[in-house]
Amino acid sequence: MSKLGQVVESVEKYNKFVLDQVKRARTDQKFGRDLLGRWNDTKAKIPVARTPTGLPLPRLALPEIDEPGEIARFIFSEGLPGEFPYLNATYREMYLEPVRETESFEKNGNKTGKKITQPEEPTRLFSGLMLAEDTNERFHYLTRHQRTHRLSTAFDGPTLYGLDSDADGVFGKIGEGGVAIDTVEDMVRLYDGFDLGSPNFSASMTISGPAPMIMAMYIAAAKRRFGTKVVPKLRGTVQADIFKEVQAQNETIFPIEPSLRFLTDMVEFTTREMPRWYPISISGYHIGEAGSTPVQQAAYTLSNGFAYAEMFAARGIPVDQFGPRLSFFLDCGLDAEYIALARVSRRIWAIGMRDVFGAGPRAQLFKLHTQTSGRSLIAAEFKNNLTRTATELILSYMNATNSCHSNSADEPFTTPSEEWIRLAAHGQGILLEESGIFKHTMNMLSGSPGMKAVERAVEAAILDEFREIERLGGVLAAVEERYQRSQIQNAAHRYEQQIYDGTRPIIGLNKYRDGDDEVPEVKLVRTPRAKQQLQVDRLRKFKKKNTDKAKRALDNLAEVADRGKNVFPALLEAAEVCSLGQITGRLQEVVGRFRPMV
Amino acid sequence: MPSPIRILTAVPICDGHDSAINTINLEFIRHGIEVIYLGYHRPVADIVRAAIQEDVQAIGISSYNGGHIEFFAAVVDLLRKKGADDIKVFGGGGGTITHDDAAAMRRKGVDEIFFAGTSLDDMVEFVHRRYGKPRAKRPRPKSFDQELAHKLSDIEEAYGIGKRKRRTPNAQRRTQSVKIANPKAQIANPTVIGFTGPGGAGKTTLIDELVLRFLNRDPKGRIAILSHDPSVVGEGALLGDRATMINSQDDRVFMRSVATRGQAGGLSPATHDCLALLAQANFEYVIIETVGTGQEAMPFQKNGIVDSTVLVMNPDYGSRLQLQKIVMLDLADIVVVNKSDLQRARTAHTEIEQRLEQNRPVRRSLGASGRDQQLVDTVAKRHRDSGVDRLFELISK
DSSP, rough: HHHHHHHHHHHHHHHHHHHHHHHHHHHHHHHHHHHHHHHHHHHHOEEEEETTSSOOESOOOEEEEEEEHHHIIIIIOOOTTSSTTSSSSSSSSSSSOOOOGBEEETTTEEEEEEEOOOOOSSBOOOEOOOHHHHHHHHHHHHHOOSSSSEEEBBBBHHTTTOOOTSSSSGGTTSSSSBOOOOOOOHHHHHHTOOOTTSTTTTEEEEEEEEOHHHHHHHHHHHHHHHHHGGGGOOEEEEOOHHIIIIIIIIIOOOOOHHHHHHHHHHHHHHHHTTTTEOOOOOOHHHHHTTTTTTHHHHHHHHHHHHHHHHHHHHOOOHHHHHHHEEEEEEOOOOOGGTTTHHHHHHHHHHHHHHHOOOOOOOGOOOOOEEEEOSSSOSTTTTTTHHHHHHHHHHHHHHHSSSSSEEEOTTTTSSSSOOOOOOOHHHHIIIIIIIIISSSTTTTTOOOHHHHHHHHHHHHHHHHHHHHHHHHEEEEEEHHHHTHHHHHHHHHHHHHHHHHHSSSOOOOOTTSSOOOOOOOOOOOOOOOOOHHHHHHHHHHHHHHTTTHHHHOOOOOOHHHHHHHHHHHHHHHHHHHHHHHHHHHHHHHHHHHHOOOOOO | OOOOEEEEEEETTTOOOOOHHHHHHHHHHHHHOEEEEEOOSSSHHHHHHHHHHHHEEEEEEOSSOOHHHHHHHHHHHHHTTTTTSEEEEEEOOOGSHHHHHHHHHTTTOOOEEEEETTHHHHHHHHHHHHOSSSOOOOOSSSSSSHHHHHHHHHHHHHHHHTOOGGOOOOHHHHHHHHTOOGGGTTTTOEEEEEEOOOSSSSSSHHHHHHHHHHHHHHHOOOOOEEEOOOOOOSOOOOGGGGGGGGGSSSSSSEEEEEOOTTTTTOOOTTTTHHHHHTTOOOSSSEEEEESSSSEEEEETTOOOOOOOOEEEEEEEOOHHHHHHOHHHHHHEEEEEEOOOTTTHHHHHHHHHEEEEEEHHHHHHHTTTTOOOOEEEEOOOSSOOOOOHHHHHHHTTO
């Protein structure tokens, strides 16, 4: 049985354990009394917030139960926020206003106006356009009102495929759909003006195939600006999710096995040297966007996660070292499953990590970034997209996501423009800061009977998917025989069919359509030719300047890769003097190119 | 019946958005179009080379990652430069291509851009209306590959319209010339190798890996591939081998995808003549790949043009008894057990080895090329696989 099969067993076993505890709480009087006592203590300690209208509300809402069996069910099956199995939340407090305005039931509670550090805003907006300096300007614009600077970087096509801007036939794609990065010098420009070593800064980079090379460039750029001492302080995430690329997104540059090997090399390095870095973001978003059902999205994301954990453990990286450095990324659309998809994922992850991988508490957390669904947005009557995204935002925060990106309403037909980006960002402000839905009571909308019903159904369906993958020999075997890919394509086809036959209503498209089907006038963000040429010119200059050094670095890299050693130290050296395309090309000579699955 | 419309479809370089094109491909073939699918992340040069070699009527490009104005224009320009502007270009990109973009692209010579919301029916109708007319007389080919491609089309057309060859004099001459007993006598002695075996055994990947070895070893020579996919008379076909081939997209490789157009047994009615033509066309190697075949198939049995035949097997062939029924096991010069990293592969190797042992006395008595059959284990998906190296040595002897 692979680890995934063991995960299925561990969840089944845990569910049985919960039932046993419920029974015990009802039969074993002492156990029941203790639970009740603890429950009452917990409730008494919950601080109270005052709303602007003067209404007192608990910062955490707990169910009105006083029967030991039900208390046991809540404590063990869901867990308080920040407690195993983390159904409710990874942390004790989220989204809440600073406690300055709160009082406590406790007699000696903290009522002084002591300065309290504010948590990071959960808003993290994805951005990347034209050249590094242009994206840098956009980053400064986006974060100008924020306490903390959480940047999320989109790369252009050539970068995502590990190619240089001067590669044959990519000219028109330079800086389109994301930022063009060829060298460490571009990386320096990209985050110019931000303090990379600050605890208030973090950089997220959405790139997978060439992730180890881009990561090496980021480190090299940080070293250039702040010296080698900055490395252990760097905070951020690189996506680096090879499985989902092969399953859904098609941006893979090496065959699967060496891709996974280079990824593990990077993880081995960052978990040791950069304790605050997330070297992988296990992503269901692209699986969802490629057309999967919500259950498939969660099941493939979780099973990919367990497969990575198995791989890293096999490399000898301790689970409590890599576990806390894994992060997740899910899509949130409008289907009913999204009422609890992330909640259930958090629970399965925690149980599997604890009971199959022996992970400690910090390594059990399913730390989640959510993005609202791009696929749910349409061009027809596109202003409706604001409502779609707002609804998805509520669902995301009901699921206690750790951070969230809200899509711009103009996304279906263009690279988002500033007006719609601002509206998308303000949507989050309105929900979290203006409305009273989350800021007084973190779990205001959790725990309804409907939500519980969704939780049960979704968990059972995810475990069924796990069993199917296990039957095929585990994640890697299933990926190689295109199992997930075919399933996703099938689901995508069904979705389109439902839109076509009207069983899936899309307002303004197949329902309440006004007939006015004009594509809105939009000002497109396109990279001017002169900028594209500038990128090519400075890349060529860089290559010329470093010809000899690059050759030595690449020879060394090729040799290390050929011997099967960890390539990351050699990549760090190469990143100083080589372009992305040079590194990709050389590694492909050694390990081959990815053969597309169709 | 005249040849179906042939269309090449592809997604541009640095773009992995293949879900739209996958749907469109299926719709095209359902409506009688032969689609040569090149796959995603494909550069201009690969698209134009493939379009010329496959002699398609048009190229359909699905672009979602930006840079479409430049990319489409580059395809049109390169076609023109290669003297192949009889091949038209159309495409789409959902909401990523604006009306202004489309106008600019049309000015640069693109036939049509479909916007978000265009129905599949409209696209099919467009292709039939715009590219369904018989081709006008074409100017003299500008390159060797183009000439070869035109001739291959003529041969296929001649067979399609049922021996009425007088309407295509070129094809007539060609079909006559291949009646020569040993056509290879006329040419610089290429090695013609036939690959056959069940679907999913990895023939295409294996051929692509062999091509890589050939290109690396031989700095100048060229190689031709005639690749078959099944189709019914008068119907469409998805010719998708190119999409998974990464090494064979090279100026030194001439590849042609052939639909069987109703013929059983793994090859097309036109195969023999096409192969004869390729065998005279100055390639070092000519590789022919059949469709995925059944147990009874013996596609190369009567075909004197093929120098050696390779049967590619999957380790999962069922029970040992099944091996007795596979006719090609008697005939193939080389038997490959691909995917030999699978658990089942060791058993497969042993069983097939025994099966080949039985043939030995018979083959010797028949003097069958005087060689024993070879058995090779490969993992074609693995870069620099030693089994594929060995196979390459065997066939290049």
